Amino acid sequence: MSTGTDSSHEITLGVNGTARRVRVPGRRLLSDCLRHDLGLTGTHVGCEHGVCGCCTVLLDGRPVRSCLMLAVTADGHEITTVEGLAGPDGMSPVQRAFGESHALQCGFCTPGFLCTVTALLEENPAPTDEEVLEGISGNLCRCTGYQNIVKAVHRAAELRAEES
Ligand code: FES
Ligand code: FES
DSSP: EETTTSSEEEEEEEEEEEEEEEETTTTOOHHIIIIIIIIOOTTSSSSSSSSTTTTTTETTTTTEEEEGGBBGGGTTOOOOOGGGGGTTBSHHHHHHHHHHHHHOOOOOHHHHHHHHHHHHHHHHHSSOOHHHHHHHHTTOOSOOOHHHHHHHHHHHHHHHHHHH
């Protein structure tokens, strides 16, 4: 990371598999950097203080709230946003399962859920209902009532198992 005279910093983020160099003010939030500096508007911003989980992205494979993190602290790390979840063959199992299970309505919360669930299933490929609820407890959805989201997580687990 280098510091310029205007107190901005040049950082390099690995974003969805590509190294991106960007100059940001020291106080730029990672969520704003992704959306405004890098044009990745799939990461949504709701509460902007760590409550809703809409802004969740993966940092070195682990879910983080990008509204609580400064972009400069992500310098040198690998970030996966919702735009990076699909593989070369199309949507990921988690994305397909959310569609099949009607686990979204307005979709505002969905990018955050998709990132959270992707990490959850990496760590625990066959979670119980309780483990799913615990795993998604940091993401809020105002529309679905969560039942279809829980179904989608189980369906995603099945799809992952079929594909492995
Ligand atoms: S916008 Fe980050 S947790 Fe709500
Ligand atoms: S689908 Fe609308 S907030 Fe979750």
